[in-house]
Amino acid sequence: MTLRNALKWLAVQPIVPTGRRWRLLAAAGVDAREVGFESGVQIHNHNISIGRGSYVNRDVLFEGSAPIVIGKNVAIGPRVMIVTSTHHIGPSEWRAGAGMLTSRAVIIGDGVWIGAGAIILPGSVIEKGCVIAAGAVVAGTCAADQLWAGVPARAKSTLPS
Template identity: 50%
Template sequence: MTRLTSGLQREILRLGRDIVLNSLVASPMIPPQIRWRALRTLGLPVERAFVQARCFFGGRDVHIGRGTFVNYDCFFDAAATISIGRNVRIGMRCVVVTGTHSIGSSEQRAGDELAQPVRIGDGAWIGANVTILPGVVIGPGAVVAAGAVVTGAVAADELVAGVPARAVRSLNP
């Protein structure tokens, strides 16, 4: 009985968080210049940043540094920590995934749940429609071209593009 009650309580809390965080705060009715304050009030470690409407936060462990710009419709699952540095630019409809599964048997290939943090370094630029997968570290000053799927580390001051993302060239610091 206790396990059922605690599971139900977790679901009610998650639902409440989603209603407030991903409906009210994510609403276009909240000006983006103050959305960071609302996120911070709800427990997300967000510095003074510009977060556009309709972004989804799957949890509170999303760190956003000062001067960062997050465009419309971004998705942060937050099964593990997501750390976004200072002065980062994130294009519209980006997806940052920290949760995944191990490969199970043929009866159910999505096995045990796993989570790995994602880190985006200061000054990085993430183009529109980029997908960043669990465990990725994007170095400071890196650029990820629009539409890329980032599956591995991106060095500082490096431009990557493609599916999967591959190094295109080094950039001047």
Template identity: 40%
Template sequence: MALHRGWEWIRRHGEITPSTPAGRRFGHLGKGVCIGFPTGAIFGEPWIHIGDDTLVGVHVTISAGFGPGLDLGPDPVVKIGKACSIGRGSHIVGHQSIEIGDDVFTGPYVYITDQNHGYADPDVPVGRQWPVNDSVVIGDGCWLGAGAIILPGTRLGRNVVVAGGAVVRGEFPDHSVIAGVPAKVVRRYDPETGWRPPFPETPLDEATLAALADLPPIPGPGELAS
């Protein structure tokens, strides 16, 4: 249909790349970068740096500061490394410092921010209290599952897996799997023993082992039929 062909033309020509006028507004947009169209809210481009060959899905918001036209100082606020893939509908909202390493992949609708409202004064609505900033670092090779929320002050090591829907705050080591609300380490990699739970497993005591040994054998399929 002509409508579909027209939409494909608009979608293709609406993409932001280093060679487009919109791409040249960024502090740095590496070679091979493509930001899908339609975009989400994108502003504060001079303080956004994106490394080579990173792909950003459609409807993704990437912002630096509270709104367009602000002077945020000499340093980048949002840095996304090389060869990353940012899933559709995700939000990366930076005010102080968000650093995303190389080869980081996210599912759709991931939310990453370095700012949240304070709630210290019980007599003032939370939304009217002064926001609190705390920088975010996401290490190389991380995977963030669909709907994960990365809150201010988060530090993820290398190759960390974040389960879908997790709400993450705090520091997490290299080669760990984190899940839950709030997120906790559920698996980690030990170079000597491989992947294991975060704490040593408790061995079964002798009484439990003896009780298991006394259980009758499980019948096979043929025995059940007879």
């Protein structure tokens, strides 16, 4: 285990006070100044930036090798998965395509609220002020100031800006 990975692991342990977790993550190369982190968060990507005033609830997964950029004042509910890696579809003998991994950045704008258990897929862009309903699966761009819900996520209503 590298020092960077050890710091990321330590930062999200229950013994570490919530308000101090971002400092350990910063030492591990994660840009997350003044961000609230609950325990159980998994960070499998040091190429992540989270804006000030944001909050990451329990058991959130940040996965992949492409950048994850999260704006200011974003609320991420428990058990949310933000994924930047996927596979090209291979032949019928091996659909996940051996050695055919691809990664695409995920961008989440300021003021977004992501409900519990939502999944954000590679290449997704969630524009400012959106609400992503619990359990939604985002694959693409969510226009600003809208409520998105479902599998796949679809715009349900426009929110006041």
